Amino acid sequence: MKFDNYANYDPRATSQTLPAFLTVWPGLGSYHQELVLLGGMVPLYLCAHPTGERALPRPVTLDVDFGVSLGASAGLYGTLGSDLRAQGFRPSPAYPGRFEREVNGFTVYVDFLVEDGDQPRGTRMVDDVPASVMPGVVRALQTARTVSLTGTDLYGAEQQVNARVCAVGPFLVLKLRAMLHRQQGKDAFDLLYTLLHYDGGMEAAVAAFAAEATAQNPAMPDARRALETFFRDENAPGPTKAAHFVLGPAAPGEAEDTRLRRLDLRRDMTLAASALLRAL
DSSP states (O other): OOOOOOSSOOOOHHHHHHHHHHHHHEEEHGGGGGGGGGGGGGGHHHOOOOSSSSSOOOOOOOOEEEOOOOOOOTTSOHHHHHHHHHHTTOSSSSTTOOOEEEEEEEEEEEEEEEEOOOSSSSSETTTTEEEEOOTTTHHHHHTTEEEEEEEEOOOEEEEEEEEEEEEHHHHHHHHHHHHHOOHHHHHHHHHHHHHHHHHHHHHHHHHHHHHHHHOOOOHHHHHHHHHHHHSSSSSSSHHHHHHHHOOOOTTTTHHHHHHHHHHHHHHHHHHHHHHHHHHH
């Protein structure tokens, strides 16, 4: 679930995603080498987070997304579905294919994504859970970064885990592919945030993105098409929607500092996207 404006994300809801992850990840211990964290949580663990009046807001999400190997199995030691149920997550009646759990009046979702070389979209059963087909997941699994995370899980227990998180190159490719297929401002914002604040620096992020072309990431053609189509200039959908996501809709007579900030965000997004395209 995504909103088109950062202000629509209730911090009481977004604050539940890390506890949810710290509940699910230890509960799926038999699958760790076949899982990687994807989606909106990723920039939180790839980036340095600047502060200050003009700093971008921290990335937010209401979901915990996992990439999973097509053949993932624990053999005789349970299933993905049974292990999720043991941690209080159940199949969502409203959104088939998702697992959910109510937390302090809010719903946290867990989703699985898988790559199937025979088809670019659809759903495949992995172990006993449905996973949405998405090209690029295999590269995310192959290149995952190990990140140490600490915090409190949904049971109130203190957890310290080593988690596999999508590396910056595959993440940028996946986000651009998402932008191509759904044109959501949050995807553009996640791209901008990651490129501006990657902990290895923007140049390294661009180089990692370019390496995905060399590695023949199957999502790269869509990523390139998104760059060429939606980020061609400051008035294109990518830069415009990234600024909208941060600042909300432009209004006649809005404050001058807000108008200038909007222009800066659109310019930054355009320049960052141009750097990615030039690297290919």
